[in-house]
Amino acid sequence: MKSISIRGALASLSLSMLLSSLGTSIANVGLPTLAAAFSASFQQVQWVVLAYLLAITALIVSVGRLGDIIGRRRLLLIGIAVFAVASFLCALAASLWLLIAARALQGIGAAIMMALTMALVSEAVPKAKMGSAMGLLGTMSAIGTSLGPTLGGFLIANLGWQAIFLVNVPLGVLAIGLAHRFLPKDCREKRADRAGFDVLGTLVLVLTLLAYALAMTLGRGSFGPLNTALLLVAMVGAGVFVFVERTAESPLVRLTMFRNPQLSAGFAMSMLVTTVVMATLVVGPFYLTGALALNATSVGLVMSAGPLVAALAGVPAGRWVDGLGAHRSTTLGLIAMLTGACILPAVPTGFGAFGYIVPLVVITAGYALFQAANNTAVMSNIATPQRGVVSGLLGLSRNLGLITGASLMGAVFAFGSVSNDVLQAQPEAIAQGMRLTFLVAAGLILVALAIGAVSKIVSRRLIAPC
Template identity: 35%
Template sequence: MAALDASIINIALPIMRRDFHTHMSTIEWVSLSYILTLAALIVPFSRLSDMFGRRWMYTLGFSVFIVGSFLCGFAPSLLFMFLSRILQAVGAAMLQANSVSIITAATPSHARGKAIGIQASAQGVGLSLGPLIGGALITLVGWRWIFYVNVPVGIVGTILGILMLPQDAKKSLREKFDFLGAVFLAPTLVSLVYILNSGTQANWTSPIVITSFIVLIVGAIAFYVNERRIASPMVDLTLFRSKIFSLGNLTGLLSFAVMYAVMFLAPFFLDNVRRLDALTSGLFLTAIPIGMTIFTPISGAIADKFGPKRPLVIGMLAATLGSGLLAVTTVWYSVLITLLGLLLVGVGMGVFTPPNNSQVMGSVPTNRLGITGGMLNMSRTLGMGLGVTFGGLSYQLFLGAEGVISESRATFSQMIPAFRDSYLIIALIALVVSVLSAMYAGQRKKDMKAPIDSQGMSHVAQK
């Protein structure tokens, strides 16, 4: 439901702009308000779920998401829509803060990769069906139904959550919630996500961008100092001493940056250079989530049986090859090569993500599963924004190297090498992720054998 909602909304924005009689720069906040709220709350909710239980937090998230979705569909004004999207994002943050941690807690270690792979596959299905279902709903009954459709699904999810999710273990140690850490972290993450999501169109000297950078720097320093000095921090910084935790989150971020940079650039190439219509470009792009959907459960099962190193490395090598083929097809265009390149990027993400997430979740004590799942989801969100910003900026920089002053005046002979070089840089990043994955995958046994004390904290982390 969450992936479907994320992929549906972009299709509806042009129609919503006309209905609300506003500008594109304003209607974009329908999407941006959701993303920023999610960024601000997912880590605090992850910490709360570790402290008070994941089952009811997840179930409550469904209920809040339902109410927010209904109000979005009902919205009589743009301000009402913004507030409803914020409420919807609150529910989504509760869901995302707990999904991977619930699966990890309920699944034996020898089947964890497969279980997380099935969950990732469900996300791929949602991303794949979003444009199709969204287009059908908008055409047949109007854009409001892209929100109303969440209501029956959410009701079923709430009921199943109450009936079927496992009971949370009783908490033997009740820790205090780090309110000050939440106060520092929320504006820091909001500023970072805003900068990443506005990077392709923002004026870097504008007051709002400069203010965002200041808030980001000051907030990050204040958060770090606060987390170092208190007994029950929002984010246990000792977790970063584990190579699996640190590099797993970093490579997860970079992998999503690779995919979203490709997803950002591909439509512009197909439209500006190949002159394809929006429907045909959309069909090309479905190759990425289709590749993810098929290979995530397969990769998880392989990682469970043979270890994570091979699928981690092979996954990012596939994404490297896919990005390289997209660079080739900018010069020697072929429908088959273009589809194969996009498919390999999706296959690479499908092969890489389950063992990466499984390794990270398996490297932490049970009382840190919630915050770890939240960090993984936050890495994904930051990677999406970074990919869009990096894809756009790299293309603009390579256009500038071709002597282009205004993007609208670029010729085919100038656009083609700019797209080619951008894809090559993306391929290089995917290759770096593959190398990093090969380095940290070997640490798996060492980290997972760390003894856990009565409070659920590994002695390695305590040191």
């Protein structure tokens, strides 16, 4: 019976992870259809995706902390319900701004699911099986990312754009049923023992993260005065947040937790690595189209190799983590990513798509191993009262890496291509831009390896007997 309960709990958490990742990828493929349906420009309709991502980025830490206070199982059930209701509202939207508002609400539900799934894994699964569980969640996230474009295209072609949102409703109901049945109930605490919710810290953090996310996403690659102003606001906001947290009676984020070298290293490495992963998504299509002259269908097939490998490698990677240990697995994953990032710039364009797919597979498989290992290392030794906020911080580090990578790696690619308009650049210029981008990516992975090594040394010294 216990084994059945663990499987049921993993099924509910896996479905939650699938829904949150599917919410991003399935909407991307519908943007042209939505632009036509609402007679909107691309700049307007892109907010259908941005509203979702901004809500997740701004709230993922806060909802993680809220789960620590009111109960993670209880809040996860609320989050899934919010996601399902918002999906239904998206399908009913009569105007673009109503659709964007519903997508922001959907993003709130997704933030709750992303923040609490890993925290609840720590409670539902024995420590010896944590790596396998984290690998499974990574697999479901990859499946959601890779399934979205295909499923979205099919639904739009046969049932209309509303179907890409309505498909979430029955899946959400199923996730609620599984979570209610199999997830362990929240421990009841006396009211006096419960920590308060840091409203001021939450407000400052949300505004800071929104400013940073907007600074990195507005302008589609052109970093103008508005982006600079927003980045300055984010920097000031970060300073204010630190001050608020130091003086708060019950802080949203206990800054003392960052004295734990394993925890701090896990957050930093996660952000660096997802910055690199974003390079494959941002630069890949331009390189395949402009340098290798592939058509749209071929580009789609090549780009799907990454998510497919991540989906296939997630569970085996988790088992490796259980067998080898989190630190060794993290190092091996980073070395695999470094190998792929070094091979890619060295492969001549004459090798065609094959010369891109092989390094991409190595990078993606390495990332699957790194993600399972890093998540396990961060979440395994966290005290129960802090699991929600730490899980939220881990999710935030990934989101910030993706947002930063889209802006930073796009800028590096444009600089390497020596062109104001990459679409008009010559094939050799695009290939040169790709080489520079992945040389920078290799440098970032080396930094991540150094951080991991230093954190291991510091951790050993801290636990060594005096």
